[in-house]
Amino acid sequence: MLTAASRSADFPALQGIHYLNTAAESIPPVCVTEAVAEYMQHKGLGMRGRDFHFPRVEECREISAKMLGLTTGEVSFCSCSSEAYNLLASALDLKPQDEVVVTDLDFPAGATPWLTAPEHARPVTRLWQNRNGALNLVELAGLLNERTALVQISLVSFYNGHRIPFAGFQKMVRQLAPKAVIAVDVTQALGRVQLDCQSADIIISSTHKWTLGIHGGGIIGVPEKSAARLTTHAGGWNHIANAFDADRFERASVKPGAMSFSVGMPSFAALYALNASLRYLDGIGISNIAAHADPLVARVQEGLRELGITPLCAEQPECPSGIVSFRHEKSAQINEALLAENIHIMHQAGRMRVAVHGYNTAEDIEKLLATLRGAL
Structure with a gap:
């Protein structure tokens, strides 16, 4: 979490996947x-x-x-x-x-x-x-x-x-x-x-x-x-x-x-x-997690707007959170495309939710946005 080495050691389950669904289920570290x-x-x-x-x-x-x-x-x-x-x-x-x-x-x-x-x-x-x-x-x-x-x-x-x-x-x-x-x-x-x-x-x-x-x-x-x-x-x-x-x-x-x-x-x-x-x-510090993950959330918001998608909640720089949600008429097809690339977000009744924690990386976000772009 926060560095490539600690992420690999503490979260081996994340190897090879882009997991952006912590708001539903987290990936526990090895110590758990x-x-x-x-x-x-x-x-x-x-x-x-x-x-x-x-x-x-x-x-x-x-x-x-x-x-x-x-x-x-x-x-x-x-x-x-x-x-x-x-x-x-x-x-x-x-x-x-x-x-x-x-x-x-x-x-x-x-x-x-x-x-x-x-x-x-x-x-x-x-x-x-x-x-x-x-x-x-x-x-x-x-x-x-x-x-x-x-x-x-x-x-x-x-x-x-x-x-x-x-x-x-x-x-x-x-x-x-x-x-x-x-x-x-x-x-x-x-x-x-x-x-x-x-x-x-x-x-x-x-x-x-x-x-x-x-x-x-x-x-x-x-x-x-x-x-x-x-x-x-x-x-x-x-x-x-x-x-x-x-x-x-x-x-x-x-x-x-x-x-x-x-x-x-x-x-x-x-x-x-x-x-x-x-x-x-x-031990990591919530302030350090927020400092790492908040810019990734902002990038998701920015990337969605670049694709013509309006998030369900406006950016809140003064009250940041880890979640970005949006709706799309092609949500089912989008989700299939994401899963094909091992990208995991929440999909429910047309609503899609991206959750960004300290174990997520800029690569996760760019892979998500690139796959969305291709699906659309």
Whole structure:
């Protein structure tokens, strides 16, 4: 990653391919494969393996907290971002008089729990719609009021790569909806861009995309100031302080804040992997990854326009991300041409998405653009 030698050594799976689909699935470095193998060694010890499992969870909590800009007591884990959002719904316990704001650039995990609640407890959902691929704060203002209980956003949109200018967004929410919880999905940001949303009430991420980990993990960050408000009401055992005490069938004392989201046995394999991948990324430095990859993203944007293709989100030099999306009537033929050249991007219902991480190179981008040119 970042140099030809380190890329070859750390990512042998990239040999001979141009992989530009990290927004869907990342290619883990060798250290992640080794971490999962270590988990299996420890698992082979049976119950004694837990002497290694739980310390690894704490190591993972430590590096996750560093990456999120929080303390270890403010970070916890679950199985995926969807579970995290459903547990958030449990913590909020919204009523029909409450209002929730979601965006049409959000991933379903963060947008749907409020729509599936029983009718007698379903809050009013207000949709912050994009205009020409961007979310305008002026339009958000009209959706906020004293009844707003939650504003849910993705820092970077999975759909087109739009990145919300968080400082201005947060200022507006705090002013116009002072009771609202700000929830931020950083799945398409963590490990790729410098986070600026540490002051949100809750931060959620999956583990198998830009963080270079594997499936089966979810990261939750809840600052101490929001812990009492964001404590889940779910059953379980790992998040129960008195789970094995004499009074365990009389009451359940739930650990507050982020810790309440770890309701069951940790997904050890995912956390071994995440511990390795985040330490790998931290060793390189997110600022170095961004400095390498952001110009490649800009080149994709420029190259698409040279071909007469308008990206679904305008360039955002002040809020860069790793994603560029576009639509084309010949998307199926374009995708066939790309795959024939071992170029991997996402293709779904006419939309094509290019994702650029630190392991990508200028050669990847020029090969993509040249093949697009030929296909068109």
